[in-house]
Structure formats: C-alpha cells, structure tokens
Amino acid sequence: MRKCFVLILFLGWAIMSTATAAPFAIIIHGGAGTITREKLTEEKAREIRATLAKAVNAGYRVLEQGGKAEDAVTAAIVVMENAPLFNAGKGAVFTADGRHELDASLMRGQDLQAGAVAAVRHTRNPILAAKAVMLHSPHVMLAGDGADQFAREQGLEQVENHWFDTPYRKAQWQRARQTASQSLSEELLDDNNPHKDDKFGTVGAVALDQYGHLAAGTSTGGMTNKHYGRVGDSPIIGAGTYADDRSCAVSATGHGEFFIRYTVAHDICARVRYRKESLKQAARQVILQELKTVGGDGGIIALDRQGKPVAVFNTAGMYRGWRTSNQAQPVTGIYEAGDER
Numbered sequence: 001m002r003k004c005f006v007l008i009l010f011l012g013w014a015i016m017s018t019a020t021a022a023p024f025a026i027i028i029h030g031g032a033g034t035i036t037r038e039k040l041t042e043e044k045a046r047e048i049r050a051t052l053a054k055a056v057n058a059g060y061r062v063l064e065q066g067g068k069a070e071d072a073v074t075a076a077i078v079v080m081e082n083a084p085l086f087n088a089g090k091g092a093v094f095t096a097d098g099r100h101e102l103d104a105s106l107m108r109g110q111d112l113q114a115g116a117v118a119a120v121r122h123t124r125n126p127i128l129a130a131k132a133v134m135l136h137s138p139h140v141m142l143a144g145d146g147a148d149q150f151a152r153e154q155g156l157e158q159v160e161n162h163w164f165d166t167p168y169r170k171a172q173w174q175r176a177r178q179t180a181s182q183s184l185s186e187e188l189l190d191d192n193n194p195h196k197d198d199k200f201g202t203v204g205a206v207a208l209d210q211y212g213h214l215a216a217g218t219s220t221g222g223m224t225n226k227h228y229g230r231v232g233d234s235p236i237i238g239a240g241t242y243a244d245d246r247s248c249a250v251s252a253t254g255h256g257e258f259f260i261r262y263t264v265a266h267d268i269c270a271r272v273r274y275r276k277e278s279l280k281q282a283a284r285q286v287i288l289q290e291l292k293t294v295g296g297d298g299g300i301i302a303l304d305r306q307g308k309p310v311a312v313f314n315t316a317g318m319y320r321g322w323r324t325s326n327q328a329q330p331v332t333g334i335y336e337a338g339d340e341r
C-alpha cells in the first residue's frame, strides 16, 4: 500500500516536471519596410530595440507562468500598441481624411477560433477588441462603429480619435498628401520613392504555450493616407494572421493588398501542413519568391509546432524580437538577418 502511494507520488512528480519542461516561445514584429542604417539613428534604433524587448518579455512572462498563447500574444501587442513608435494604437498612421482607423486580429491554433476588428476609431487597444470578438461574440469580424460599440460594451477603454495622433505620423501624412498624385500602389511599387517605407510599421506577435498551443495576432493603423474605410490584411484571417496547431502560426506586415490576394499567412501554414515543407522553407518561398516577384513588400514572423522562430522579409528591414524557453534574454533585430547575432 505504502509502496503504491510512493509510486503514485513519483508518477505525479514525473508528469508535472515533464509538463513544466514543455518548450514555449514568442516572436514579435514591429513592421517591415525600407529601414536602412542611414535612415535610422543609433538612438532611435536603441529605443526601438528596447521596446521590442519589453514587448517580448511581457508575452514571455505569460508563457513562463503557464498562461495561454493567445494571452501572451495580446500582452506583447498591447505594449507595442501603447508605444507611439509603432503604427498601431497610439502612433497609428493617418487616413486621407486626417483621422485614424485601426485594424487588428487574433487567432488561436487549438480550435481555429478567431476574432478581428476593422476600421475602429475609438478603441484604445484594438487587439483587445479582437480578443473580445473571439471570446465573447459568435462572430469573427466586426467593423467600424459596430466594432467600437462592441468594444465599449465589453468595457474596453475608448478614446477620442485624435488621441492616436503623433507629430511624426502627422508629418508623414502631410508628405504623403503632397505626392498623392500617384495611386497608392504605384507609389509603393516605385523603388525610388523616398517615402516608400512611410507606409509600414504594423505590429504582431506569435506564441507557443506550454500546452503545445499556438496563437497569432496583428494590429495596425494600416497605410498612411489610405482611403477611409480601407481594410488591409492585418484583420483578415488567412492574410495577415493565421494559427493552426497542425502546422504553424503567422503574423504578417507589409503592403496589405498583396497579402490579401496571396492569402499569405494561410498559404505558409498550408505548405507546412500539406506539402510537409519546413516553416522556413514555406515562408521563404512565399515572401522571397511569390510576393517579391509581384512587388508585394513585407515580411512575416512565425513559429512552428516545436516553437522554432522564423522571420522572413523581402524589405531592407523588419523590426523583430523573440525569446524561447531556452533563452535567458530576448533577441532583437532590425536589418537583414545577421545583425541580431
């Protein structure tokens, strides 16, 4: 009897210790674009890396304490939405009519549940509204006034639209207006356009929790000088965000119209699932081949089922950071792969 009791205790301990030894990981991005060393001062780069590290750690803490992947994703994104450095939440870009319309989405890989909001104007943290849609509504996406109203009813903080203003984004919008004789896409496809990168700066996060579940989320102000009502890829499940425990989880950033048409996030996961490509192989094929050939600027961050972080972009840079359960500190990167090691 006594032996039996000891055996049960031992088994319990063994199960607990394997459970806590399960790997977990988080990777985030703060947008991709023509980010070059000449354009970014050392000081600004330091500030950006510090905020990326803070966001990674906010998500990592959730995972370390046994929290869910979806909660780690939102914890990391809230830090970046609150930082005026990124084009999400405070610091979002301006629409052509001088306002802000924000898009966000969240998906979990366990049961393919997802939530998204598009063109919200008053919800301070759109990623929390996306989460509320996923958890507390029968829908996947709410847009415009209905989305803000739902967020308000869920108790999420509301702000005046100009609360999202920052002088940097205002100047960027005014510059974009002066050159707005071209269409948005022509302007973006023009490699000589000095403001090509003005359009980017979205944020996103992907996490794997200790229970083996994946989640991904993305939040953005969209593209500078966009037509009001324009919705990009970020809130579209399968385009800017996708998570499926059977393959991988992805958050994208870049020229949304391309990411929508090429269903980028889902395409990467589908290649992993059906063609048995490695996540890196799949991401490189989609971002560096398919999108690059047609001029779709941008990149993705992703995790596979084992929590291996992958970041691929076809632009000069992508703000990014990650930390896995065997890393003591987050790693951050800005330019071409290599600068972070």
Ligand code: ASP
Residues within 6 Å of the ligand: 031, 032, 087, 199, 200, 201, 202, 220, 221, 222, 223, 231, 232, 233, 234, 240, 252, 253, 254, 255, 256, 257
């Ligand atoms: N993908 C976003 C959009 O098109 C922009 C970005 O990633 O910076 O709205």
